[in-house]
Amino acid sequence: MTDTPARAQGRKTIRPSLSPRELMTDRPALARAWTAQILTLFPEAFPGTLGLSLTGRALQDGLWQLDTVALREFGDGRHRNVDDTPAGGGAGMVLRPDVMGRAIDHARARIDPRAPLIYLSPRGRRFDQQMAQHLAQTPGATLICGRFEGMDQRVIDHYRILEVSLGDFVLTGGELAAQMMLDATIRLLPGVLGNAASTEEESFSNGLLEHPQYTKPADWQGHAIPEVLLSGNHAAIARWRREQSEALTRARRPDLWQAHLDRSGG
Structure with a gap:
């Protein structure tokens, strides 16, 4: 058959x-x-x-x-x-x-x-x-x-x-x-996560590790959310997140950081 x-x-x-x-x-x-x-x-x-x-x-x-x-x-x-x-x-x-x-x-x-x-x-x-x-x-x-x-x-x-x-x-x-x-x-297939933008800032998506994340309450055990994240200034928030991603990648994954520099011509 x-x-x-x-x-x-x-x-x-x-x-x-x-x-x-x-x-x-x-x-x-x-x-x-x-x-x-x-x-x-x-x-x-x-x-x-x-x-x-x-x-x-x-x-x-x-x-x-x-x-x-x-x-x-x-x-x-x-x-x-x-x-x-x-x-x-x-x-x-x-x-x-x-x-x-x-x-x-x-x-x-x-x-x-x-x-x-x-x-x-x-x-x-x-x-x-x-x-x-x-x-x-x-x-x-x-x-x-x-x-x-x-x-x-x-x-x-x-x-x-x-x-x-x-x-x-x-x-x-x-x-x-x-x-x-x-x-x-x-999780990358259309419609699975519901918000396509949520995958754009994740670790490795742009060659860097993801920036730290925070949520309520604003103060927990004496640790406060960074003020910039509560400022409402979206340009400053984006800049802070980018700086955090770069710093984390440079410290924890020098291989990824070097690849990032090579791609960016840095």
């Missing part, structure tokens, strides 16, 4: 399926919603924290959609094996290329081909705000959550998968990293 292209009707996408669907719990795919597609051994880990607060409300409102693909369903043999010992010896197990290939082919047939294919890997390119902004402008993303000693290199080479890392540390799997990437991206 060959795959049949999805037929879009309005925002809903209809796909043929051999599995029965529950009329009350099924959430039809939304043709124009940003799609977070996750290949994982633990689909029950999603949406996790993404189902809460603003990202959870946006999920319910159809601003983005979640498509989990359970790797175990593509496993080999009666026990649905997904891994085997490393070629050449060594500790741990490696995700098999035949299993991963079947799962990836199945997943990519269900998502816009312009959506990037990403493998959460500690040796990958460092994830940052710029990448989150780029992902938010795509139709979605397919994220592969690694386990064990990782994935057979031939899969990465064959599909030209982009490897992405959250930092110089190692997790037991890619599920938490995937949720963090998605949270940083989904």
